[in-house]
Amino acid sequence: MLVAIILLWLSVPMAVGDGGVGVGVSPSSLEYNVTGESPVSKELFVVNTGDVKARYDLSFDSQYQGMFTFDRNGFELNPGDSQKVTITYNPTLNPERTDLNIHLYVEGAESGSNVGAGVKIPVQVHHQQTLSTTTSTVNRRHFPLASSDPEIAQALQYLSSRQSADGSVDGFGTSCWAAMAIASCGYDPHSWKKESASIVDYLINSRSQVDLNKVTDIAKFILALTASNENPRNVGGVDYVSLLEDKFINGQFGDESMYNDDFWAIMALTSAGVSPSSPKIQQSASFIKNHQNSDGGWSWHNGPSDVDDTAAAIMALTSAMEGSQSPYITAAVNYLKSQLGPNGGFTYMGQANVASDAWAIMALVACGVDPTGLEWIHADVSPVDHLLSLQNSDGSFSWSPGQVGSAWWTSYAIPALLGKSYPVKGATTQQYTTTTNLQSSSSRTTSVVGKGKVRVRIEDVTRTIWSGWVEIPQARTILCYNSGRQYTIQGDNVLAILDEASEVGGFSYTVSDQWYPSMGFYVDSIGGHKAEGVYGWVYRVNYALGSVSVDNFKVSDSDQILFYYGTENVRPLRVQVDKVEVDVGEPFTVTVEFRDDSTGSWAPLPGATIHVNHDYVTDSQGKATITLNEKRVYNIYAERWGSTPADQYVRSDVIQVGVGVPIPEFSLMFAAAVSAISATLILLVLRLRRAPQRW
């Protein structure tokens, strides 16, 4: 059946032009991320997809010619043959350091003839600047971060290190923010415990600390509960939502001279399921809008605008269904822009700081603005870069450089970096409980009945498009781009999972019904990368090649689904380490293996590149010995992409090694969260750590 799938790709009409000349390229776009002065090289495969011998020439428009060099050009290929071309961008030849969004032309012509064909390949060049004002070097960071990114993993680990046996993280107020931060990562705060009490148990047990006279206190408590999928309408018999609604006086919440209690009341009530169109929320929103300052910002009271309160006001108004194009919102966004510091970062009283960065980023996200867009970059630093520059080596965040980190600031930073806004919604589908039993804290962790999750990983030639867990849906409706037809399909197959993952992960894909129903649906692009020539999107389940079309392969709980851009003979890699935790300076060994599809076993791969802090290459045994000197958790993965399919491999999954930090405890928590607290999966992950060949 593999042959049938490969034939499908060949039958995809991709040859451009006529006269038998065809051009195929892989990848279908090039992206150069440039830091400093060093030239950056990218590889492009040119394939003769026609049926005659042809000569191929690569070129840029003349004004860009001098910035790029080709290691070969003007070569001839027989039908079906391919040639790797290394294209090097030299930043010193672009003195203005302008980012480029241009085309590379690949043209093929039959020898001695004008008959030819060509393709245009989008080429992007991004100049990333390094920060010299902080102790660590920060590159322009991809946004939003994923909860598996090391910055987030370390921040969570820091929060975990601050947790006490009673479940608290630095007291009641900070515990509220920490619960929201944990939930923003997709983890269930109920699983967050040092001993028997989780942070949610602590919050509920300590609810007497909520000052029932203060709207902001009640609101913060509700926000922590809703992020944790707890029911704020019944905590030990108390309805905190009604208590908050009772604070509505004269068209606003709480004190008539204060606005921040309205900001927080609206966010808390909408998070608890109160309709945004309810009269109290709409009147409070009008009250907020009526007290916008002429500069577009807000204060917490009748005073000069500040970033933090303006951000809270934006999130409150968007929670109350104010559109992102509303004049109140656009004026507020412009106010935030005016408060960027000269060195990047949002300021409060003139000083860039973690809270203003985090809140402003969350507010921008809430109204659909990308905080890493060009208009938000000062001195080559985006607010996200600036926020990351305030992270310390222990994972914590400081209010400003040189200050001690705290769980409070760290809890603000996490949802902002993940591109989330307040109110944070709980990630699990757990329903609100009708009663909260304060005594049986541990029983809650087994109360979630999952309908099954699968892990999805999408590997393009040059990047990982997405990886994460998705729930097996009941059904999905897919749209075939070629016919415009919609189909509702069952949820327990690879295509439905891809469709679900594209929604969860925010990436695109296209599916065609050109060969449906005889051969099933065909996925012909993911993340904008289309199948071309013999290369296209291949899937594997638990590393075994899919033998039927995507809609016909049934998936089961805990399956590992891998989509990758490749062709026949391209095989997946995996990495293993002999130790998952080492001391600083203690060597450990990484082994890179590929799957031998003829036997289903794994074999060592020499000459693979291992990415850690920098790159290592495996020896003849497929191994590399690595010594790391910085105390942190490292992500490790391997790649090899040679010139022929037999020497091309699918990038490995990422594994983590803790250097001087206790990773197993952290990984357990990680596993508990992603698997919706399934004890079975925790055991599986534990087994993974001890005997990785089980996966």
Ligand SMILES: [Ca+2]
């Ligand atoms: Ca008020």
